[in-house]
Amino acid sequence: MTDPIWNAEFSACFDGCARGMRFTAYLLCGDWHEAEDLMQAAFLKLYLAGPRLARREGLEPYLRRIVVRTFLAERRRVRWRRERVTDAPPELPQDAVISEDKLVLWQALGTVPPRQRAVLVLRYWNDLSVEETAAALKCSTGNVKSQASRGLAALRQILGADFADLRLEV
Incomplete structure (x- = not known):
């Protein structure tokens, strides 16, 4: 038996978060199809856990944590499947208008190790604080x-002089 209140809360969460979670997943994995899979897996886990949650407010941070952990778990599970840098830019949704600088940055981000990539995406794309990022990854703020x-040092090294003005603060 399903809970109609939870179904309504879940639908509202999906409507409000799906697009952002999909893009966060894309920044983590670098592939739109895999991002869809990550997002769907995260929403499924949230839906199944929902009736057992003590607090249902603040579902977006919980969902983001699920996306990141699912991504990291997948990377640990499939060590042989490494990302390869190619000359072709990543595929983009048809309605996206993306600057060339962003494409280059996203390609470089795809070469950073998964854990560092997760931190960079949470900190600088999702604009989470150090403490919120640590909570999402279940690690210390120092980590x-x-x-x-x-991760930032790796990006600066990969991007070289063309992106010397890249100033992201830790």
Whole structure:
């Protein structure tokens, strides 16, 4: 038997969060199809857990945590499937208008190790604080700071002089 109140809350959450979660998933994995799979898996996990949740407010951070953990778990599970840098830009949704700089940055982000990528996406795309990022990844704030620092250093090295003005603060 389904709970009609939970169904309504879940529908509202899906309507409000799906697009942002899909893009967060894309930034993590670099593939729109895989991003769809991550997003669907996360929403399914949320839907199944919903009736057992003690507090149902603040579902978006909980959902974001599920997306990131699902991504990281998949990367640990499939170690042999490494991302490869190619000359072709990533496929984009047809309605997207993306600057060339963003495409280059997203490609570079795809070469950063998954844990560092997760920290960079949560901190700088989702604009989470160090503490919120640590809570989402279930790690210390120091770990978030060091992963962000290493990830930013890797991005700066990959991007080179063309992006010397890249100023993201840790």
